[in-house]
Amino acid sequence: MAVNAEQRGPSGEGMWQRESRARHFRERAIKIVLAACAYVSVLTTFGIVFVLLFETVNFFREVSIVEFFTSTTWSAAFANPQFGILVLASGTLLTTLIAIAVALPVGLLAAIFLSEYASPGLRRWLKPALEILAGVPTIVYGYFALTFVTPLLRETILPSMTIFNALSAGLVMGVMIIPTIASVSEDAIHAVPRSLREGAYALGATKRETATRIVLPAALSGIVAATILGISRAVGETMIVAVAAGNLAQLTANPLESVQTMTAFIVQVASGDTPTGSLTYNTIFAVGSTLFVMTLILNIVSYVFVRRFREAY
Amino acid sequence: MSEVSGERSGIGRDQGDQPSPAPKTEALGMKTENLSAFYGAFKAVTDVDMEIRPNKVTALIGPSGCGKSTFIRCLNRMHEVVPNAYAEGCVKLGDRDIYARDTDPVTVRRRIGMVFQKPNPFSKSIYENVAWGARINGYRGDMDELVERSLKRAALWDEVKDKLKKSGFDLSGGQQQRLVIARTLAVEPEVILMDEPASALDPVSTQKIEDTMAELKERYTVVIVTHNMQQAARISDYTGFFYIEHMNDPGRLWEFDETDKIFSSPNRKETEDYVTGRFG
Numbered sequence: 001m002a003v004n005a006e007q008r009g010p011s012g013e014g015m016w017q018r019e020s021r022a023r024h025f026r027e028r029a030i031k032i033v034l035a036a037c038a039y040v041s042v043l044t045t046f047g048i049v050f051v052l053l054f055e056t057v058n059f060f061r062e063v064s065i066v067e068f069f070t071s072t073t074w075s076a077a078f079a080n081p082q083f084g085i086l087v088l089a090s091g092t093l094l095t096t097l098i099a100i101a102v103a104l105p106v107g108l109l110a111a112i113f114l115s116e117y118a119s120p121g122l123r124r125w126l127k128p129a130l131e132i133l134a135g136v137p138t139i140v141y142g143y144f145a146l147t148f149v150t151p152l153l154r155e156t157i158l159p160s161m162t163i164f165n166a167l168s169a170g171l172v173m174g175v176m177i178i179p180t181i182a183s184v185s186e187d188a189i190h191a192v193p194r195s196l197r198e199g200a201y202a203l204g205a206t207k208r209e210t211a212t213r214i215v216l217p218a219a220l221s222g223i224v225a226a227t228i229l230g231i232s233r234a235v236g237e238t239m240i241v242a243v244a245a246g247n248l249a250q251l252t253a254n255p256l257e258s259v260q261t262m263t264a265f266i267v268q269v270a271s272g273d274t275p276t277g278s279l280t281y282n283t284i285f286a287v288g289s290t291l292f293v294m295t296l297i298l299n300i301v302s303y304v305f306v307r308r309f310r311e312a313y
Numbered sequence: 314m315s316e317v318s319g320e321r322s323g324i325g326r327d328q329g330d331q332p333s334p335a336p337k338t339e340a341l342g343m344k345t346e347n348l349s350a351f352y353g354a355f356k357a358v359t360d361v362d363m364e365i366r367p368n369k370v371t372a373l374i375g376p377s378g379c380g381k382s383t384f385i386r387c388l389n390r391m392h393e394v395v396p397n398a399y400a401e402g403c404v405k406l407g408d409r410d411i412y413a414r415d416t417d418p419v420t421v422r423r424r425i426g427m428v429f430q431k432p433n434p435f436s437k438s439i440y441e442n443v444a445w446g447a448r449i450n451g452y453r454g455d456m457d458e459l460v461e462r463s464l465k466r467a468a469l470w471d472e473v474k475d476k477l478k479k480s481g482f483d484l485s486g487g488q489q490q491r492l493v494i495a496r497t498l499a500v501e502p503e504v505i506l507m508d509e510p511a512s513a514l515d516p517v518s519t520q521k522i523e524d525t526m527a528e529l530k531e532r533y534t535v536v537i538v539t540h541n542m543q544q545a546a547r548i549s550d551y552t553g554f555f556y557i558e559h560m561n562d563p564g565r566l567w568e569f570d571e572t573d574k575i576f577s578s579p580n581r582k583e584t585e586d587y588v589t590g591r592f593g
Contacts, residue, residue: 120396195433199493201394203446203500204423213445218436 052292055285062279068286074249074260076269076283083283085290087251091166091259092291095241096234098170098255099177103230106174107181108223114182115189116211127186134179142243145172150244161256164246170255173240177230184229188222189215221306228302232295238263262291340534341407341503342367343388343425348402349563350383350392357383359563361402363553365504370526370535372545372572375555375587380564381538382430384555385506388536389425390418406503423450425504426497431513432489434481434496439473442481442492447499459499467495468525487518494525498533505529507537511544523548542588546576554584 060068063083071084110130114123149168154161161167192215200210216223246258247268260268266284274280343365350358358380365371365388373381386392387400390411404411411421434442443460452459460477464470469491473484481492490510497505511519526548529535539545545552552575556567568575568584579585586592 193433195429195431196435198391198394198427198429199433199435202389202391202422202427202429203449203496204419205446205449206419209449213449214435 056289059282059286091261095170099173099234102174103177110182111185138239142240145244167255169245181230184226188219344405346403353397356563369550371551372549379555426502440477463495463499504534
C-alpha cells in the first residue's frame, strides 16, 4: 500500500484530473444525446397538435362549431355540405363497442388462462403466438372482414345485413385487439405476487376463488389500462373500417348497416382529389382534432384510474 | 365460539364421540410417516417421521436450506402448489391421511392454516381480509363478531378497531402479520402452521406474536419454523432439529424431542452444536 502511494506520487495526481475531465465530458455528451431523443418525440407531438389546431381553426371560421356538434347529417362532399360530427362519432362508437364486446371478455379470459391455469411450458409459446396476432397488418384484417366474415354471416344467420356493415368490421377489430388486451392484462395478472395466491390457498380457497377474488382485484388497474389501450386502438383503427364498414355517413345504431367512422372519413378525403385548403380538406383536420381529443381523454382517464385504484401489494 | 366448531364438519374429526355443540378447545394432532418432498428430480427432505401433539407448539429449527420450510409446507399440501413439486409418504391429521387419493387439498387447507414468512395481506380492507376466508368457507354466523373475535385473538383488535375499512396495506409489517394470523384464525382450523412468522419483523412485533402463541395453543395445534433458537426455546413444547450432513443430501429430521430436552441435553452432537450456537 505504502509503496504504491509513493510510486504514483505527483504524476498520479495529474492523471486523476485528466481522467475526471474526460469522464465528465463523456457523461455530459451521453446525457445530451439521450435528452435530444426524448425531446424529438415530444416536439413532434407538439408539432402535430399545432398543425391540427391551426387547420381546425380555419375550418371553424367557415363552419359553426354548434352545427358541428349538433347536426345529425354529415355530407361533407356535397354541394350544400352539412357537418355533423355525431354521425361519424356514432360510426366510431358503434364499431368500437362491438370490438370491445368481443375483445374484453375473450382477452381477459385468455389472460387469466395464460397466467393462472396454463403450464409454464404452454404459456411460454402460447403468449408469443397470441402476440403475433397483433403484428398482422390491419389491411389484412379489413379484407378478412369483407371477404370472409361478412359472407359467412350473410349466408348463415344474418342474411339481411348489407355487404358493407359495422358488425363485421367491429367483430374483426375485436379480434385485432384481443392480443393487446390479453397481453397487457396477463402482464398485470402475472405481476401479482405469488405470496398473495398462497395466502388465499392457505385459507382453503380454490383456484377459481383465488383467481377471481384475490388475483383479479389486485391486478384491476392493469386490466383497466389494457382495456383503455384496446379502446384507443379501436377508436383509432382505420383500415378495417375503411375497407369493411361501408363509408356511408349515416346516423344509425344498427350494426347490420353501413357506417362511416371518423378515421374512415379522413382516409376517404385524403385519398381523393380534394384540393388543399378547400373546406372539405380542412374538414379532415377538424375530424382529426376530435379524434385526438377523444383518445387524449381516454388516456387521461386510464392514467387517473391506474393511479387512483392501483392496489399495492 | 361453539357454534362455529359445531357447524364444521370434514375430515379427521370423530363426530360420533363428541356432542357437536361442544366448545372447541381440543384440536387434532398430526403425524408424518416416511415423508419425503421433491422439487422435480431434486429431493429436498427425506423420510421424516414426526408426531405433532395436539394443543402444543412444535418448533422446527435447523440451518438454512435444510428443508424446514419445505417440510412445513407439506403439512397442508402447500408444497405441491409450486410447479413440479410433490411429496411422498403419509401425513395424517387425526386419523385421516391428507395425501389420500380422495382428499381434496382445498379441504386440507381449510383445516390446516398457514402463516407465511412475509406478511401477505390481500389488497382489501382490514375487515375483508379477516372475513374473506371465512366467507368462502361458507361461514353463516355473525361476521362482525367473527372478525372482532379473530382480531382479538391475534392481539390486533385494539390497534385497528377504528379503521376496519382501511386497506390491510396501511398497517405496519408487524400488524400485517397479526392480520394474517387473524384471517387464519377466522377459518377456525385445527392446526396453524407458521413459517418463520417473525423473521421480517422488529423485536416489539415479534414479542406480540410470541405472546399470542401461548393463547393459540389453547385452541389450536401450532407448528412453527424459526431461525431464532431463543424463540423456539421460549414458545415451544416440542422441537424438531433438521439437518443436512453432506452437501446435496436431502434434509432429515435429525432429532425430535421435548423442547427442554433438545436445549439442555440433546442426544446427538450436531443438535447440541447447533443449539449452543457453534454453527448455523
